[in-house]
Amino acid sequence: MKVKIKSFMTIATWHWITKDDYCGICRMAFESSCPECSLPGDDCPLVWGVCSHCFHMHCIVTWLNLQPLSQQCPMCRQSWKFNIQ
Template identity: 50%
Template sequence: MQIKLNGCYAIYSWHWDIPEDEVCGICRVSFDGTCTTCKYPGDECPLVIGECQHAFHMHCIWKWLETETAKGLCPMCRQPFTMDKDKDVN
């Protein structure tokens, strides 16, 4: 039996390397989705994980930290928010 292949269409899927039930602590949207600023998920809407281990969409935490009431604190635990540089979620 011979098969002649006329074309091939690759289908792929991606997701961040975090538990699937995790959502952004600010916008409450899944990390495989997008924040309210972005149209498409992926590199344009990356995740940011703080040293406190709370994760957010990059745009969500930027907006949060720019507000006067945030005072540089994590919205989940109220500890000073600094990005965990050792954490890679790609």
């Protein structure tokens, strides 16, 4: 007896590994996208600061552009520096 597969459907899930569940700026879940993006993922990555706080990339860039003189983390008010590993 042979079995022929006519169609095959898969389902996958993903999630960011962070200690918080929500962006501290837009208050949207990290599994969703920021208000600027229509879909989560590569176009809306998460970025971490040296202070260990995490935000949507678009949210923190907008936040920093609104305060050009004192670029601080919106959560702890430390000077914002991107954590590049």
